[in-house]
Amino acid sequence: MRRIDVIAISLGIFVAGGVIYLFFQAVGLDNLSAGIWSQAILVAGVLGWTLTYLFRVMTKNMTYNQQLKDYEDAVLQKRLDEMTPEELEKLQKEIEQEQ
Known part of the structure; x- marks a missing residue:
């Protein structure tokens, strides 16, 4: 993986967190609840990805x-x-003798 890929993935995760936060606010959650839920989703996603890697x-x-x-x-x-x-x-005979 190249450096630019890592930077793009990191930026994508950061932007996804903001989008999830804004989505929860648009649904009607207050700032604190939207922040907690968006963090929970991002942490679960990163842990899931790490587990698949392991x-x-x-x-x-x-x-x-x-x-x-x-x-x-x-x-x-x-x-x-x-x-x-x-x-x-000759190789085939050697293999047959080993078996």
Whole structure:
């Protein structure tokens, strides 16, 4: 994620808080109640986002991990493609012996 993305997300959250606050005031809540409810919604949203991030970290379902797996698969496929038929047969026999 680039710096400009982080700045845009932060600004978006800030603006969303103001919009939620104004919405609650328009619905008829007083200033204090509108502020409390808008903060509660924003805190719940940020905590929810953080929990989804932690879940992705724990399950290793992140962009870096996926890129690394794709790279390793590509390297192994390239090595297999470069092997001669005799080498492939030898490798297959070794795998069968291990099983």
